[in-house]
Amino acid sequence: MRREPGSGAAERPDAETRWPMAAAVIVAMGLTVVLPDDLRLGRPWMLPVISGLLLLALLAGDPGRISRRTTELRVASVALISVLSVGAIWSTVQLVDDILDDGRATDSAGELLQASASVWLCTVIACALLYFELDGGGAAARAERMPRSPDLAFPQQLNPGVAPDGWRPHFIDYLYLGLTNATAFSPTDVMPLARWAKAVMSLQAVTSLAITGLVVARAVNVLR
Numbered sequence: 001m002r003r004e005p006g007s008g009a010a011e012r013p014d015a016e017t018r019w020p021m022a023a024a025v026i027v028a029m030g031l032t033v034v035l036p037d038d039l040r041l042g043r044p045w046m047l048p049v050i051s052g053l054l055l056l057a058l059l060a061g062d063p064g065r066i067s068r069r070t071t072e073l074r075v076a077s078v079a080l081i082s083v084l085s086v087g088a089i090w091s092t093v094q095l096v097d098d099i100l101d102d103g104r105a106t107d108s109a110g111e112l113l114q115a116s117a118s119v120w121l122c123t124v125i126a127c128a129l130l131y132f133e134l135d136g137g138g139a140a141a142r143a144e145r146m147p148r149s150p151d152l153a154f155p156q157q158l159n160p161g162v163a164p165d166g167w168r169p170h171f172i173d174y175l176y177l178g179l180t181n182a183t184a185f186s187p188t189d190v191m192p193l194a195r196w197a198k199a200v201m202s203l204q205a206v207t208s209l210a211i212t213g214l215v216v217a218r219a220v221n222v223l224r
Contacts, residue, residue, distance in 0.1 A: 015065040015143035016170040018058065021132065024175065025055050028084050028125045031118045032091075036105040038098060039115055041090040047083060054080035066139040074138065081129045088126040091119045092207055099218045106218055116215040120182070120208065127204045128178035132171050134196060142168050151194035152177070158191075182208040 029048040032040060041047060057076045062068040095115060098105045106112040135151045136142045146168060154173060156163030173190075180188040185205040192198045 015067040016139055016168070017064065018062065018066050020171045020175075021066075021129070021139075022055055022059065024125050024128065024171070025051060025080065025084065028088075028122055031122050032087055034114070035091060035118050036111070036115055038103060038105040039091045039094045039119065041087050047087045050083050051080060054083065062140075065143075067143055069138075069140040069144070073140075077133055077138065081126070081133055084122070084129060085126045088119070088122040092123060092211065095119045096210060096214060099214045102221075109219065112215065112218055116211060120211050123204065123207055123211075124178045124182050125175075127181070127200060128171070128175040130200055131177055131197070132174040134200075135169070135174070139171075149193070151192070151197050153191040153193055155189050178204070181205055185209050 029051050032047045033044050037044075054076050058073060058080065061070070061073050061076070095106070097103070098115075105115055131152060132139065136147045150157055152169070154169050156167045156169075160167075177190045180190075181201050181204050185208060187201065192201050
């Protein structure tokens with residue numbers, strides 16, 4: 001396994017644990033399984049199996065804390081997030097199509113709420129993982145050294161006086177960013193500075209707004 005420059009085999013004490021990120025991936029895998037067949041990409045087992053194998057590869061290659069920087073781990077992490085993102089995009093497009101065409105996956109209030117909530121949460125998790133992986137070169141790179149010019153500016157970075165020395169964003173911070181961006185449809189306390197961050201946050205806000213608006217309109221027709 002080839003190491004990137006600056007990588008080390010020993011765990012860094014300030015590196016974050018991988019388990020919150022792994023838990024989010026497992027939740028996304030479960031949400032994919034319970035989605036209606038019309039809204040899911042492939043068979044019920046396909047995306048969870050692929051995601052599970054990639055997650056196991058990450059846990060085996062860098063267990064405990066995220067501290068090793070290697071090409072193989074980076075590829076596995078990007079592949080995992082890509083699989084979840086493609087699945088979320090596919091489900092979102094199919095949900096919108098089903099709502100507009102009065103499809104069977106959303107023809108009752110219960111099915112509509114379950115399907116839309118599952119798709120919405122999948123998009124939140126996928127975007128949180130994207131922020132987590134791309135900001136500052138990833139968690140292992142952030143553990144080694146925070147970039148002088150961040151891609152995403154957290155309040156603790158803009159005002160160091162409110163944070164302890166050596167503060168670094170962890171996965172829960174990116175999950176909070178994904179959740180608030182999906183509910184407020186705009187930045188709240190985290191400012192996107194890099195172009196990729198602005199693009200992802202814009203896409204997430206538009207997607208969340210479309211899902212919310214269409215679900216409300218569909219719910220009015222279903223409950224009428």
